[in-house]
Amino acid sequence: xxxxxxxxxxxxxxxxxxxxxxxxxxxxxxxxxxxxxxxxxxxxxxxxxxxxxxxxxxxxxxxxxxxxxxxxxxxxxxxxxxxxxxxxxxxxxxxxxxxxxxxxxxxxxxxxxxxxxxxxxxxx
Numbered sequence: 001x002x003x004x005x006x007x008x009x010x011x012x013x014x015x016x017x018x019x020x021x022x023x024x025x026x027x028x029x030x031x032x033x034x035x036x037x038x039x040x041x042x043x044x045x046x047x048x049x050x051x052x053x054x055x056x057x058x059x060x061x062x063x064x065x066x067x068x069x070x071x072x073x074x075x076x077x078x079x080x081x082x083x084x085x086x087x088x089x090x091x092x093x094x095x096x097x098x099x100x101x102x103x104x105x106x107x108x109x110x111x112x113x114x115x116x117x118x119x120x121x122x123x124x
Contacts, residue, residue, distance in 0.1 A: 029059075043067060050100075052078040059083060061109065061116060064091040068113030073120075076100040091115050098123060 026047045029039055037057040041048060043066060048059065059074060061067070064087065076083050085098040085107065092115040098107055102124035109116045 041072060043070065046070075046072065048072065048074045050074070050076045050079065050083060053081045053083060056081045057083060059085045061085065061087045061091075062111075063088050064111050064116060065113050067111035069111065071108060071110045071119060073106065073108040074100065075106040076102075076104070078103055079105060087116060 025042070025044050026049065027042075027045045028049045028051060030051060037055065038060065039048075039057070040060045041062055043062050053076070061072065062070075074083075074085055079101050082099050082101040083105075085100065087094045094116055095118065098121075100107070100123055105123045106120070107118065107123060108120040110119050111117075
């Protein structure tokens, strides 16, 4: 299946999103060189891969009730700047915003419909 590339703008930067596979997606996000950026994780995204960061940016999880039964993995390969992972402020007992800012930081979260549950967390 061919990959589709979509460009997003966030702040002064450009985000490039590469979508593979169709229904359940692997997403590669490459932030631009300047300005803060953000990306709202889609319900179809399963693996969010960030090859490198030269700037800070924010990932926002889907609404916890809409994501019930789904799992999302975020992998930051060469993070030189902080990537903040946040919820929509509606999750019960959310552990706070996560900051991925070191090489190979990664986290996997599962939604039970009321809260985000850490399945795996390897953040330096």
